[in-house]
Amino acid sequence: MPGTLHRSPRKAKGAGAERREEILAAALRLFGEYGLYGVSTRHIAQAVGVSQPTLYAYFASKDEIAAELHARAFRELEARLKLGVRDVDTLEAVAASLRIYIDFGLENPDAYRVAFMIEGPHGRVAVAGPADESDVSVPGHTAFDILRRMIADLHAxxxxxxxxxxxxxxxIWAGMHGLVSLLIARPGFPWAEREALVAGHVRMLAAMAMRRDG
Amino acid sequence: MPGTLHRSPRKAKGAGAERREEILAAALRLFGEYGLYGVSTRHIAQAVGVSQPTLYAYFASKDEIAAELHARAFRELEARLKLGVRDVDTLEAVAASLRIYIDFGLENPDAYRVAFMIEGPHGRVAVAGPADESDVSVPGHTAFDILRRMIADLHAxxxxxxxxxxxxxxxIWAGMHGLVSLLIARPGFPWAEREALVAGHVRMLAAMAMRRDG
DNA sequence: ACAGATTACCGATCATCGATCACTTATCAA
DNA sequence: TTGATAAGTGATCGATGATCGGTAATCTGT
Structure with missing residues (x-):
């Protein structure tokens, strides 16, 4: 008698797209804690409270779950940058803008790891959408464009x-990514006090962006 | 009749520890090309020309193969830094020392990826030897110590x-790692011309290390 | 030359992984 | 009441990392 079920599916009416969000929330938490390859689809399913094949009704693959989290992380970062980057007339203003990026990464290490630090198939970073990274529609390029425009602003x-x-x-991007990724990936390293380290780092990068000498 | 073999093991006399090196060489190449999780122990064994269980006669696990490559990459980096970092009296000299690190990463992306960019169990970077990263015997700390001493030299x-x-x-370390890891992980990004990018980056970092103002 | 120990290796097998399948149940529209 | 659809399940697939018992080649001591 295969396929027999004693629990009731669809606990409440119109649960439709909420399952997808539950899956993404559980996957984000687990990926951040154990890494993409340290979490199985069965773990995710168990955390959500469904069977493992159910995941494949909402996502084509495990990689697609990671890709969705990747895209969302980029959109969140871009939203923060669009809101936060304003006048860049003083060094402090430039440094504050750069901190938005770093603070995002440190406050959302799970998302940052999924977006920037997890190696995907063939050793490449997993990317949602078109595989050609030169396409500006690829998540992340919008975020970088904001930084690019800020630098162009200074140049003007x-x-x-x-x-x-x-x-x-x-x-500058590399400088920010380096600090965020190392702080996330090597929590056991004897880092300097984080606030001073981050503040000094963004001031250093901002100063380089604004210096007048060659 | 299980266990029957028609090929002859031990092709030449005293092949002893060479198999281990063959395995490491094949694993380094494959990990660099397809990523740690894109390469199976069977792939490695096939590249070496042995059966899959044979790998476990030389390594306790797949992770231990990666850990050995990790440790060797660090030793190689440390050797280069010890040889290359000398006088740090001019900005060009400091920049040249920093380039040793970046050039190592770009010339050995397989090793750099294995050493710094591959997420290990529980989302942590795989580390050979003691798991406590505050232990100075952990590979990588010696390399960082060379950088630390150079900065202390400038300070003095x-x-x-x-x-x-x-x-x-x-x-400074974060600034170098950021550029190397992004160049390796995102080859499709529309990067500026590499030589100019790297040269400008190390000059930027060197200038920050040597600036006299606060 | 021979026997035992050692080295190096292999086929078979295990639990687990991502993924697919046929099937069942609950809900809703006609 | 009936048919369609949405939602979910157990069984199962090939592949993976790892383990096991067993075999063939080599070395050592007599």
Whole structure:
């Protein structure tokens, strides 16, 4: 007698798309704690309270769950940057804008890890949507564009004149990603006090973005 | 009749510890190309030309293979740093020392990925030896110590006086790791010309390490 | 030359993994 | 009441990391 069930599916009416959110919430928590490859689809299903095949009614694969979290993390980061990056006339203002990125990563290590630090198939970072990263529609490019525009803004004001703005933006991005990813990946390292470390780091990067000498 | 074999084991006399090296070489190449979780123990065994259980005669687990590669990558990096980091009296000299780290990562992306970028069990970076990263015997701390001493050297000469040397060293390390890991992980991103990007990045970091203002 | 110990290796097998399948149950529209 | 649809399940697939008992080649001591 296969397929017999004694529990009642659909606990409440119109549970429709909420299951999908439950799955994503559980997956985000578990991926952050145990890593993408340390969590099985059965673990996720158990955390949600459904059977394992049920996940495949909402996602085509485990990677697609990670890709959705990846895309959402980028959208959240972009939303924060759009709200937070305003005037960039002083070093403190530039540093504050850069902190938005770093604070996002440190406050959402699960999302940041899923978005930036988990190796996907073939050693590449998992990307939702088109696989061609030169496509500006790929999540993450919008976030980087905000940084790029900020640097271009500074350049138009005659700051950071000696360097190509594009290169400078990439250097600054790398500087921010490096600190966030290391703080997340190596919690056992004897780091300096975090607030001072982050504050000094963003001031360093902001100063480099604004310096007038070559 | 189980266990029957028609090929001859031990092709040449005294092949003893060479198998271990063959396994490590194959694993390094495959991990770099397909990622730690994109390569199975059967793939490694096939590349070496042995059966899969044979790997377990030389390593306790797949993770131990990765851990050995991790430790070797660190030793190689440390050797390069010890040889290359000398006088740090000019900005160019400091930048050249920092380039040793970045060039190592870009020239050995397989090793760098295994050492710094692959998430291990429980989302932590896989580490050979003691799990306590505050232990200085952990691979990687020696490499960082060289950087720390260089920064302390600058500090003793009255450069970078405004900042805590330890914090500065961690910021610089993060800046280097960020660029290397992003260049490796996101090859499809529209990066600026690599040589100019790297040269500008290390000059930026070196300038921060040596600046006299607060 | 021979016997025992050691080295190096293999086929078979295990639990678990991501994924697919046929099937059942609950709900709703006609 | 009936048919369609949404939602979920147990059984099962090939592949994975790891373990087991057993075999063939080599070495050592006599």
């Amino acid at each position: 004001r005659g700051l950071g004149a000696g360097d190509d703005p594009e290169r400078m933006a990439q250097s | 000469r009255g450069l970078g006086a405004g900042d805590d040397p330890e914090r500065m060293a961690q910021s």
